[in-house]
Amino acid sequence: MDKKALTDSLYFRHACKLFDEKKRIPKDDLDFILEAGRLSPSSFGMEPWYFNIIQKQELKEVLRPACWDQPQITSCSELLIITAKVDAPARREYYEKMFARREMPEEMLEKYLTVYKQFIDNLHSVYGWTARQCYIAAANMMSYAAMIGVDSCPIEGFEKDKVEEILGLNTTKEQVALIVALGYRVNEAPEKKRLAFDEVVRFL
Ligand SMILES: Cc1cc2nc3c(=O)[nH]c(=O)nc-3n(C[C@H](O)[C@H](O)[C@H](O)COP(=O)(O)O)c2cc1C
Numbered sequence: 554m555d556k557k558a559l560t561d562s563l564y565f566r567h568a569c570k571l572f573d574e575k576k577r578i579p580k581d582d583l584d585f586i587l588e589a590g591r592l593s594p595s596s597f598g599m600e601p602w603y604f605n606i607i608q609k610q611e612l613k614e615v616l617r618p619a620c621w622d623q624p625q626i627t628s629c630s631e632l633l634i635i636t637a638k639v640d641a642p643a644r645r646e647y648y649e650k651m652f653a654r655r656e657m658p659e660e661m662l663e664k665y666l667t668v669y670k671q672f673i674d675n676l677h678s679v680y681g682w683t684a685r686q687c688y689i690a691a692a693n694m695m696s697y698a699a700m701i702g703v704d705s706c707p708i709e710g711f712e713k714d715k716v717e718e719i720l721g722l723n724t725t726k727e728q729v730a731l732i733v734a735l736g737y738r739v740n741e742a743p744e745k746k747r748l749a750f751d752e753v754v755r756f757l
Contacts, residue, residue, distance in 0.1 A: 559700070564745055566699035568706045572628040572736030582701055583631060586735065589697035590635075593690040597669055599642045599651055601683035602690055603727060605720070607632040612719075619715035620732065625706045630736035634720065635691055636727040637683035643673050680728050687730035698735060708732040 578586075583606070590604050607613055608631060617626040626632060641647040645666075652665045676682050695705040709731060716729050 562696070562699040565702070565742070566695055566705065567742040567745070569625065569704040569734070569736070569738045569742075570706065571624050571739045572630065572704065572734065573739050574628050576630060576737040578630045578703055578735060578737075582703060583735075585701060586694050586698045586703065589693040590690040593686075593693045595686040595689070596682070597648075597651070597672075598655075599638075599648065599683070599686070601638040601642050602687045602730070603636045603638070604690075605634040605636060607634060615719055616716060619719060620708060620711040623708060623710060625708065625734035626732075628736065628739075629706075629734035631734075633691075633694070633733040633735060634716070635687040635730045635733065636722065637680055637687050637730040638727055639680045639683060639724070640726050642683060643679055645670075648673070684728075684730035691731050691733050695733065702737075703735055704738045706734045708734060 587604055587606075590602070591600075595601060607616065610627070613627045613629075613632055616632070617623070620626045648669055649666060652662055652669070657665070673679065691707060695707065698705050711729070711732055713729050716732075717724050720729075722728070
């Protein structure tokens with residue numbers, strides 16, 4: 554892999570504020586981006602996410618006021634709403650299935666199940682934990698999108714309750730973690746502003 558090209562794609566990615574409404578992401582490219590989400594790491598391998606792709610323009614229009622009226626919501630090609638599972642990771646039939654697929658000895662499986670149960674029972678909020686996994690998937694998808702010239706904008710500026718109501722979600726099962734708008738920029742990206750390497754990296 555060409556390191557320079559990979560770093561260039563990190564510079565290419567920016568929080569795109571306005572997308573070209575006439576340009577659509579080809580199905581193949583969208584699937585490529587979604588695969589980066591599906592293959593993302595998650596704590597204990599629980600994959601506590603759904604990747605919901607909003608393609609209907611009418612639905613984007615309804616969602617926009619609940620998302621601080623941000624133009625990315627209606628101008629993007631695909632609006633990705635990542636929802637975090639909130640009950641399945643605490644249900645034994647779910648997590649047992651997730652561990653069992655790793656084909657480990659029975660004794661080790663039992664150990665995993667015990668440790669995991671203790672962990673999940675002590676969580677302050679399952680949503681708080683699973684939403685964090687969704688952010689990892691989102692980051693991978695945005696990086697992959699940038700590698701193939703697709704722009705994105707992560708969006709935390711939304712009224713969670715309203716978005717969930719519009720989507721008709723059963724919030725005892727899943728809740729909105731993060732929104733990512735995907736498409737093609739209209740304007741040039743502003744210059745990247747980042748703290749210097751030495752200000753954020755520590756070798757200890
Ligand atoms: C979790 C998260 C939530 C964000 N929410 C919004 C948002 O609601 N609207 C927006 O325009 N940008 C949003 N951003 C974009 C950031 O403002 C942007 O990534 C940051 O200023 C750095 O700029 P760059 O991504 O263009 O390099 C969000 C970024 C992250 C990581």
